[in-house]
Amino acid sequence: MSQAVVALFRRPWIWSFVGALFVWLAAVAFTGGTGAGGMLTAALSLAVFTVIVGLGQMFVVTLGPGNVDLSLPANIGLASAVAMKTMGGDDHLIALGLCLAVGAGIGVGMVNYLLIRALRIPPIIATLSASFFIQSIDISYGRGLQIKPPDGFADFTNIQILGVPLLALIILVFTLGASVTLHRTIFGRSVSAIGQNIRAARLAGVRVDLVRFATYVLCGGLGGLDGALLAGYFHGANVDIGNEYLLASIAVVVIGGTSVAGGKANVPGVWGGALFLVLLLTMLNTFGVSAGVRLLLTGLIIVAVVTVAGGAKPERQ
Amino acid sequence: MQAAAAASRATDMRRMIRAMLPALSLALVVAAIAYLNPRAISYFGFTLMLNLAIPIALATMAQMFVIAGNDLDLSIGPFVGFVCCITATLLHDTPGLGVLALLGCVGIYAALGALIHLRNLPSIVVTLGMSFVWQGATILLLPKPGGSAPQWLQDIMSVKTPFVPFPIVAAVIVAAIGYFGLMRTSYGAILRGAGGNPVALRRAGWSLLRAKMTLFALTGLFGVLSGMALVGITTSADANIGNGYTLLSIAGVILGGGEFTGGRVSPVGAVIGALTMAMAASPLLTFMHIPPDWQVAANGAILIIVLAARVLITRRDEAL
Amino acid sequence: MQTPMAKLDDTLVRLGGVEKSFGAVKALVGVDLDIFRGECVGLVGHNGAGKSTLMNILAGVVAPDVGQFLIDGTEQRGYSPSGAKSHGIRCVFQELSVCPNLTVAENARVFHPSIRGFGWRRRAARLITEKLDEIFPGHGIAPSSLIADIAIGRRQMVEIARAFTVSDQPARLVILDEPTSSLDAQTAGQLLAHIRRSVASGLSCILISHILGEVLTTCDRIVVMRDGTVVAAGPAQAFDRARLIAAMGSAETKAERTTGPKAGLPRDGAPVRVRMRPARQQGDLELIAHEGDIVGLAGLAGHGQTALLLETFAASRRRNGRRNVTAPVAFVAGDRQSDGVFPLWSISRNIGIRSLAALRVGPFISQRLEDGLAGRWRARIGIRTQDTQDNILSLSGGNQQKALFARALASDARIVLMDDPMRGVDHSTKLEVYDLIRKEANSGRTFLWYTTETEELTNCDRVYVFRDGVIVAHLAGADVTEEQVIQSSFSGAP
Secondary structure, three states: HHHHHHHHOOOOOOOEEEHHHHHHHHHHHHOOOOHHHHHHHHHHHHHHHHHHHHHHHHHHHOOOOOOOOOOHHHHHHHHHHHHHHOOOOOOOHHHHHHHHHHHHHHHHHHHHHHHHHHHHHOOOHHHHHHHHHHHHHHHHHHHOOOOOOOHHHHHHHHOOOOEEEHHHHHHHHHHHHHHHHHHHHHHHHOOOOOHOOOHHHHHHHOHHHHHHHHHHHHHHHHHHHHHHHHHHHHOOOOOOOOOHHHHHHHHHHOOOOOOOOOOOOOOHHHHHHHHHHHHHHHHHHHOOOOHHHHHHHHHHHHHHHHHHHHOOOOOOO | HHHHHHHHHHHHHHHHHHHHHHHHHHHHHHHHHHHHHHHHHHHHHHHOOOOHHHHHHHHHHHHHHHOOOOOOOOOOHHHHHHHHHHHHHHHHOHEEEEEEEHHHHHHHHHHHHHHHHHOOOOOHHHHHHHHHHHHHHHHOOOOOOEEOOOHHHHHOOOOOOOOHHHHHHOEEEEEEOHHHHHHHHHHHHHHHHHOOOOHHHHHOOHHHHHHHHHHHHHHHHHHHHHHHHHHHHOEEEEOOOOOOHHHHHHHHHHHOOOOOOOOOOOOOHHHHHHHHHHHHHHHHHHHHHOOHHHHEEEHHHHHHHHHHHHHHHHHOOOOO | HHHHHHHHHHEEEEEEEEEEEEEEEEEEEEEEEEEOOEEEEEEEOOOOOOHHHHHHHHHOOOOOOEEEEEOEEEEEOOOOOHHHHHOOEEEOOOOOOOOOOOOHHHHOOOOOOOOOOOOHHHHHHHHHHHHHHHOOOOOOOOOOEHHHHHHHHHHHHHHHHHHHHOOOOOOOEEEEEEOOOOOOOHHHHHHHHHHHHHHHHOOEEEOOOOHHHHHHOOEEEEEEEEOOEEEEEEEEEHOOHHHHHHOOOHHHHHHHHHOOOOOOOOOOOOOOOEEEEOOOOOOOOOOEEEEEEEEEOOOOOOOOHHHHHHHHHHHHHHHHHHHOOOOOOEEEOHHHHHHHHHHHHHEEEEEEEHHHHHHEEEOOHHHHHHHHHHHHHHHHHHHOOOOOOOOOOOOOOOHHHHHHHHHHHHOOOOEEEEEEOOOOOHHHHHHHHHHHHHHHOOOOEEEEOOOOOOOHHOOOEEEEEEOOOOOEEEEEEEHOHHHHHHHHHHOOOO
């Protein structure tokens, strides 16, 4: 038994859950126990959206140093507009709207990789440049967009079963799928191999370009899905709807124990990290701190977590 | 032997085109503006168009120092905004405290450099986290737009120089300082070497920690100067004032011929790149009647076009 | 002065019982070495014998785990690169230690902290130019050139000249690790002459080189290392090539090699597996390998052999490359850290990565099949580990290399490219792998084998010798001798 506990605490992702638990307890202690359950339900509802993009970002980050998708916020914004415009408030068009939103995201991923590959520029700059394009497309495409999601879709994103959001359950199943993909498929192995040593991966027969392409497309597609779901949950699309997911997606990956040096991904940690971040904000809100303090503490905690987690050890001489 | 000489001439040629690329892109932007609106090419026109060029050039210089050490600062925009707020509040009301706060900022940057080096952290994640810290601190310091830049700062920023517009004079001065500091001093060579081949530097007995701290402190210093210059122009501050500067500064360094790795940066190029971005960012687009919706995209496009041009010029056979 | 005193005074550096390990790998196991003033010591030994670690200790880059380290009779504590420099110990590392983004003069400045203040560029330029003129007359290197823009040979000349420059700190011991690897015969000669002149004027030198001829002619004393320790030492006159090779530990290789069957001539009947030409090759020499061939790629290090292997690998991945490379290819890296090992993974995963498609059940990789594969090859190739689930870095260098061999041999590849794969591999492992390669070749696999250890080429059916990026000679059968290969790699004619 104690051995199992020790083994559990050796897992890098456990700390994100421990952190989330502490933050939740602190918030509950502050309110004197009222709303403890509601807090968890709300946290789960919001954490789902971070988990979706976090998983995409996790695969990208695992590709190795310098790989990161900074176009997610713009991607989410565009996809939310595409979804709402396509659905046009009609319940029958929900599936089509979802597909087109995911399609838009996939398109963004393809553009990202095209820039990275063709211009040989670091992914940071490629995805950042791409995000400016996407943002402009979104601004001009979604101008004055006030279309509400179809009722069926809005309801779907808000269904709860015994206090657990349905969306959270669906994404939990999806997360299991991501875990299997990471550990048990050629794609997942290849991502990890590339992240550890891209040159060795190529020489070991890994199809590096294809895998990197697929990873950026996967991340883009997940961004698209997230945009559509967010628009449903918040009752409407909006250019800025994805803004907070830039730092959040990277933060949950890092907090969750995925190595920013590449090669080592951690799927459960994405959930832990997302819950931690959402509950941290809940706690700070419960304490009634101002927006400034909230931003400041979020930033400091992320820097602190990265520092404690540490980077790759310097290579031996 | 002849083949080798020809090859070396071709290399020289490519190198020269490459070195000229920043100036060429600037010339292209100026030419486009001259074509679209000839009246803009005047003392008054340049003063107006380059209104914000000084803070952009300083922020670009700041970004250049971290890039020289193979890092990236994604927090420079919010940091410039934070400095604006300090300048418009603390420095204006209690100059002593203001100076101390600004020096503290440079110190924080040096500490970040030490942290990144000692723990071998990815600078992207650390500075992304710091961008939230600066934003939060800015909101705490100045919840609503306001404050006022010290009068002496406003006076400096509105100096009228004879014949040549002040922003151009200032840009030349910034470029000259950067050039002599990084390219001509003996420790500048060490700083660049630390980006080019850290192992060689360590073997020669230099402290990489000190080099990284120096580079980050210089970034902090130029970030402070950029924020002060910016608020000297706008006279009052608001929390979002520095938002575009992260991209502008990175773009300026890259436009100026810098590379993300290998310690290859050029201070003169960076300032030219900053001027290009400053003019392309809004005057050119306004003259081209590009709707405001697409101005952001146009900025991205300019960056991509220049990077593409550089790839075409410097294409080498890539070993696997 | 009395003789004992004089003797003591003459000792510049003394190492006693020095040991150093990197993780599980013992790099040095008790080294004793004295360097006297005004002598040139040749340090020879196979790759992985510990020469570079020894040099890194003297340079202050690596600290010894155990042992005595004296300079001028004083024990060194907290010894660092700057400590080395203040004692006048200079190093020319094998992989270049110049900054490519700096100019020649600026690189001289990096080496001399005292060159600073007004006019430092001029002084640095003069210092390095004077030394270049002295060592390599007619070098044609401008001090204002960027290192990145000059050829590799000239970079090496800059680095060598820099090590001999003197500003405020003396130069007393210059250690040169394979200094001639990128130099042509003439500049190499200039360097060796300079070493003799410097030694005559009281400087000490350590020359590490695999070109035994230059060690024998240049050095006063020769020290032979093997498996992390000094196995022979004595005045240069006491050695000749054969004795050096014997001391380095390759005599046994020759004896045992004869046990392997050797086909000898090109197998004209067997299908052609690889047909490649280096990009700059003129004339009709090209590399051809048939099914079952073991083809050696020889010549001095870095003369285009690895490039050709990489081109072959790339061709096999291109659709239109199938004409020249007619079967699946696997690559065995020599530079394990940068080209081979996945440091986060277990031994089992490291072996399986090349064969993932075959290890699937449905769409999913089967752990059972993967472990089965790793287990079979652990037994077959003798990887010394308790458990293939252990991390790959828990293995010693030689066993990591075996895992990389297992990765290639366990795969469906019919062509195996080997990029100097025996670096840092101990002697007995080598013999096992030689046997394995011969067996695999007999069963129809084709090997392209680049090696810097010339004796190893005698395991090959045929050998192509490279120089300056092109093939300059093709040796087969009885012509594959060390002398022939060395002669071809210098003169360019077989």
